[in-house]
Structures are given as structure tokens and as C-alpha cells.
Amino acid sequence: MLASMKAARGLASAAGAARAMSTKAATVGVVGASGGIGAPLSLLLKQSPYVGDLRLSDVVSAPVGSKGVAADLGHIDTEGLVTGGDGPDAMKEVLAGCDAVVIPAGVPRKPGMSRDDLFNTNASIVQSIGKTIAEACPNAFVLIISNPVNSTVPIMAETLKAHGVYDKRKVMGVTTLDVVRSNCFVGNELGRSMKDINVPVIGGHAGITILPLLSHIEGANFTDEQIERLSHRIAFGGDEVVQAKEGAGSATLSMAYAAARFTESLLKAAAGEKGITECAFVESHVAEDKGCKFFSTPCELGPNGVEKIGEIPALSDFEKAKFDEMIGDLTKQVNKGIDFVKNQ
Numbered sequence: 001m002l003a004s005m006k007a008a009r010g011l012a013s014a015a016g017a018a019r020a021m022s023t024k025a026a027t028v029g030v031v032g033a034s035g036g037i038g039a040p041l042s043l044l045l046k047q048s049p050y051v052g053d054l055r056l057s058d059v060v061s062a063p064v065g066s067k068g069v070a071a072d073l074g075h076i077d078t079e080g081l082v083t084g085g086d087g088p089d090a091m092k093e094v095l096a097g098c099d100a101v102v103i104p105a106g107v108p109r110k111p112g113m114s115r116d117d118l119f120n121t122n123a124s125i126v127q128s129i130g131k132t133i134a135e136a137c138p139n140a141f142v143l144i145i146s147n148p149v150n151s152t153v154p155i156m157a158e159t160l161k162a163h164g165v166y167d168k169r170k171v172m173g174v175t176t177l178d179v180v181r182s183n184c185f186v187g188n189e190l191g192r193s194m195k196d197i198n199v200p201v202i203g204g205h206a207g208i209t210i211l212p213l214l215s216h217i218e219g220a221n222f223t224d225e226q227i228e229r230l231s232h233r234i235a236f237g238g239d240e241v242v243q244a245k246e247g248a249g250s251a252t253l254s255m256a257y258a259a260a261r262f263t264e265s266l267l268k269a270a271a272g273e274k275g276i277t278e279c280a281f282v283e284s285h286v287a288e289d290k291g292c293k294f295f296s297t298p299c300e301l302g303p304n305g306v307e308k309i310g311e312i313p314a315l316s317d318f319e320k321a322k323f324d325e326m327i328g329d330l331t332k333q334v335n336k337g338i339d340f341v342k343n344q
């Protein structure tokens, strides 16, 4: 199902047209490609052997549009095309035939704001991108970074549903930064290599809805104080960066790294590699009994996207209490996204 390299179709082509390509290399769109996350994410994807045709899109062409980012990346001596087109009218052409679309489009937080405070601006941005995807590449995997993820993923799902092209296995909220942060903070705490740590993080992607399962780290005998402190730091890690950037935005480079990891995992699995699991915020049965239709657990990835949604792993008493504390909030944020589309 992955597309092979395509011609540049009149968009700004910055790569040689006749490079030898793996037929497995996918066509991947980045929407919001000239932004704080979009540009470094595009740089990382340009280096991936799983990406053969990188398509960059943004609404604005200033200060540097996605056409400019594409021209710049096109001078890198890794295989693969990279093209870009700016403005909402170009988006459909840029995304036509994409196998996967990664979306870091929309506004980021400033100090004092919650992710939910972004809803009023980003909800319609994600909905409009969803409409374009439904027309341009209805079979694509859709990877959503734009906040508030707890609501924008349901918005994307409802939008694609309204266009008759929704496949729940293919729409994923990217929560990998929570896992990456957990691995980093826990590795530092334990003085262990982060390569050997992969903390499952369940729930959603906002404050208390981010629930790292520190009880699942082998060989870590954390004290209650460590569990409380690390769990809080992971759940509110985004705020640390927002405050340090003093009004100039939120995490961009660590997010680009995390999104590149998730995208590559998905493309590997789509290309047939087995045993690839990542946490992702998806339509899920696991918390349906609480009324919550979307949830993040470790998911097994495969040719169709999420092949198997992992159950909620065994929880410690601390984690159970945290789950009970957050599930109502998460359900509200999910329903807010669903209702945004349904009530129009």
C-alpha cells in the first residue's frame, strides 16, 4: 500500500527527480511544516529511509514557508524527494496520494495557558486539514500533534467520518513525547542508559491525563516520593518548556524527535516489520466503560496502522488513584472534540 516515488507535479522540487528509491519508501506529508515543530520534523524525516517522498504544507509563506523549507532540505544528500507548497489552496495538491500525514499545525501555548485554551483556534484548523485529507489522501495514516490532542484527535475522527473515509486504525494522536520525557527523566533518576527504558504512558496528553506507569520499569525500586515527583514532572513536562521559552512557544525540538520516532515506527510496521509497539491516543475500547472513547495505551502497529490496541496494563495503587482522578477530565475533553464536529 505504500506509494513509490512520484514526480514533483509542478510544486517546488528541491530534489533530483531520478534518484534510486526503495519501493517501500512512503509518501509522507507534514502540515504546519514551516513551524517550530514542522521544520525540524521535516529535517528528521528527510533522513529516514522509510520516507521516499516528503510533502510539506503550511498556510503561510512568511517568514519561511514550506516551499522554502523544502528547497533547503532538498540540498541534503539523503535519498528522496522533498516538495512544498504554501497556502490553503496548495494543500490538496501537496497531500495528494500521501500514505501518511503528520500534523503539527496550529498555535502553541504561552505561559499560563492550558492546552485546552488552544481549542478555540486549533479545533477548526484540524477540522479544515481533515477535510483536505479526506479529499486528497483518504487512505492515509493521520498522525496528530496539534493540541489539545485529547480533543483534536476526536475532531479529526469525526471529520473523516463525516466524509465517509474514517478508519479508526489510521488516526493516531502522537503522545510519544510523554514516553520520551519519561525515559529521559527516569534514566537520569536511576543513572541508567535511557536506551534500556521504555515507560508506558497511558491516558491522554494534557496535565493529569498523562499517566506514566513507573511501576512497569524493571529493576526500579522507587520510593513514594520519587514516584510522586517523577509522575508529576512527566505529566507537566510541557509546562517546563513553555515557561523556559517565556512566551515564544512550547516544545518543538523534543517534539520533532518524538514525532519522527513515532512516524518511523509506523512506517516500519506498515512496510511489514513485526513486533512494533508504540503508545498512541486512538479510538479505543479500553476506557469505554467509563464513557471515554479515546485513550492511549501501547498499540501494536502493522500494515493497517493500529493492528491491536493494548489493554490498560496492571496498575499500582498510586496509578489506580491517578487514573480515577483523571478519567472524568479526559472524557470531557474527548467529548468536547466529538461535539465540536457533531453540533455544527
Ligand SMILES: NC(=O)C1=CN([C@@H]2O[C@H](COP(=O)(O)OP(=O)(O)OC[C@H]3O[C@@H](n4cnc5c(N)ncnc54)[C@H](O)[C@@H]3O)[C@@H](O)[C@H]2O)C=CC1
Residues within 6 Å of the ligand: 031, 032, 033, 034, 035, 036, 037, 038, 057, 058, 059, 060, 104, 105, 106, 107, 108, 109, 118, 122, 125, 128, 129, 144, 145, 146, 147, 148, 149, 174, 175, 176, 177, 178, 205, 249, 250, 251, 252, 255
Ligand atoms: N502532541 C504533543 O506532544 C505536542 C503538541 N504540540 C502542539 O503542536 C502545535 C504546533 O506547535 P509549534 O510547531 O510549536 O507551533 P508554530 O506556531 O511554531 O507552528 C505551527 C505552524 O502551523 C501552521 N498552521 C497554522 N494553521 C494551519 C493550517 N490551517 N494549515 C496548515 N498549517 C497551519 C502555522 O503557519 C505554523 O507554521 C501546537 O498546537 C502545539 O501545542 C507541541 C508540542 C508537543
Ligand SMILES: O=C([O-])CC(=O)C(=O)O
Residues within 6 Å of the ligand: 108, 109, 115, 147, 177, 237, 238, 239, 241, 242, 250, 251
Ligand atoms: O506543553 C505544550 O503545550 C506542548 C506539549 O504538548 C508538550 O510539550 O507536551
